[in-house]
Amino acid sequence: MLNNYNYLISMSAISGVLSVSMPVLAVELTPNLQLHGYVTAGLAKLDNNQDTTYPNPLSSGTPVIKSKITSDYDSVAGLQLNYTVNDQIDVATQFYVAATGDPDHNYVVRSNWAYLDYKFNDEWSVRVGRFGFASYLYSENLKVGAAYPWARLPSEIYSQLGGLYSENGIAVLYRHAMDDWILRVQPSFGEEKLEEFKVNKIKQLSASLSNENLTLHIGSGFASADVDDASKAALTIGLDGALAGFGYSQTDIEQYNAALHSSVKFNNLHASFSDVGFLYDDGRWFAAGELSALRFKGFVSDFNAGYISAGRYVGKWLPYVLYGQYKSANVYQADEIPAPGNAIYDATAKWAQRTVSVGARYQFKPNVSLKLQVEQVSGFKREYMSGFFLPPPTTTTPSTLKSAYIYSASLNATF
Numbered sequence: 001m002l003n004n005y006n007y008l009i010s011m012s013a014i015s016g017v018l019s020v021s022m023p024v025l026a027v028e029l030t031p032n033l034q035l036h037g038y039v040t041a042g043l044a045k046l047d048n049n050q051d052t053t054y055p056n057p058l059s060s061g062t063p064v065i066k067s068k069i070t071s072d073y074d075s076v077a078g079l080q081l082n083y084t085v086n087d088q089i090d091v092a093t094q095f096y097v098a099a100t101g102d103p104d105h106n107y108v109v110r111s112n113w114a115y116l117d118y119k120f121n122d123e124w125s126v127r128v129g130r131f132g133f134a135s136y137l138y139s140e141n142l143k144v145g146a147a148y149p150w151a152r153l154p155s156e157i158y159s160q161l162g163g164l165y166s167e168n169g170i171a172v173l174y175r176h177a178m179d180d181w182i183l184r185v186q187p188s189f190g191e192e193k194l195e196e197f198k199v200n201k202i203k204q205l206s207a208s209l210s211n212e213n214l215t216l217h218i219g220s221g222f223a224s225a226d227v228d229d230a231s232k233a234a235l236t237i238g239l240d241g242a243l244a245g246f247g248y249s250q251t252d253i254e255q256y257n258a259a260l261h262s263s264v265k266f267n268n269l270h271a272s273f274s275d276v277g278f279l280y281d282d283g284r285w286f287a288a289g290e291l292s293a294l295r296f297k298g299f300v301s302d303f304n305a306g307y308i309s310a311g312r313y314v315g316k317w318l319p320y321v322l323y324g325q326y327k328s329a330n331v332y333q334a335d336e337i338p339a340p341g342n343a344i345y346d347a348t349a350k351w352a353q354r355t356v357s358v359g360a361r362y363q364f365k366p367n368v369s370l371k372l373q374v375e376q377v378s379g380f381k382r383e384y385m386s387g388f389f390l391p392p393p394t395t396t397t398p399s400t401l402k403s404a405y406i407y408s409a410s411l412n413a414t415f
Helices: 155-161 229-245 250-263 341-349
Strands: 027-030 033-047 076-084 089-099 107-119 124-132 166-178 181-193 197-210 214-227 269-281 285-297 302-312 317-329 352-365 368-378 403-414
Touching: 076 107, 107 166, 155 285, 155 302, 155 317, 155 352, 166 197
Parallel strands: none
Antiparallel strands: 027 033, 033 076, 033 403, 076 089, 089 107, 107 124, 124 166, 166 181, 181 197, 197 214, 214 269, 269 285, 285 302, 302 317, 317 352, 352 368, 368 403
16 A cells, blocks of 8 residues: 555654754653654655656665656654653654665665663753764754754755664663753764665764753764675676776776775775754744765775755745855775776766756644755766766767756645
8 A cells, every 4th residue: 555655755753853843743642652744645756858757766766857747755654652661761663664765666664763761861862773863963853854944954964864764772861951951962872774884883982062942952972884785786786887898808897996995995895974963043034054074994986965944934935045065075986997997986986966946835734744846956977976966878879968957846745
């Protein structure tokens, strides 16, 4: 039956929401057991005539946005149960349903949260099990459309997570009230198995300072990852196809692949990430922004990303603008790669993406809203991938695509 859902449904964790502007309702099943949920229904379309897609399906296990109207890209459904055992122990579990990237448009159930929370006192608690990734401003609310005004979170920051939404491990939570401000600090340790790689030894530290209108956030972390054999094979096949499409011989291709695999580390790949952001919403003005850095040891390049967004409430409407940018930095040169592989390496290692969005959210009811958004995504400078897009198919005539537009509409509700 889930295969027939061609709309976006999103329900996610209540406790992780950062300053949602609409009230959150809950269904009390028993005095100790509560059910929470979010619902979002949406459509998206990519406006171009060169058969590109967004994002690159080889770098994510999710559906893509393309020229035909689709709901699969944003479609997700989830429910969360919170059970209070006693004054010190709470148990929370959350599952969501999301579309896969396969041609049959299948939906699968995934576990997002399943943890036990032990409260030592009003300020200190420990969380054990599966819980949300916390290093970014909205990373605990990736599936919660009601937590932000945009049709989706800015891809420049949140697509670089590669599906890392949750982790299995332990977290310490500290919460301290200071007059009108609340300080939250969360160190955590864990691991996560994704479709393309396993992330090991995740060590995070996030902190936020918030009052009624403003949230300031900072987060950082370290991890190591192992890329699975299937993903490495897919990368090799993709590069081979690009080289062959431009007329390079099999000997050249084999030389390039040998040099690439000797230069690029695919196992025990060390990465660090950091983020600083803010969120302001006083009922008249809305503003949010983040700056993020992603650094690798032994990989092709590092990345810097960021966005800034602002809007002004006009009755039930919140029109807004958003600007985001994602760019490679510190590109590591593999000097031993012979020609023509060195030219291909230089082209594929350098990513750049820029997004300019305009949109509006209309608040039908306190817990129901409609969003409309248009994005212009730019950065196509070569025939190869640019940012999170998959380039047009290789032809004898190089692509002239410089930018593409994404049109989105979504309906959001909470209960």
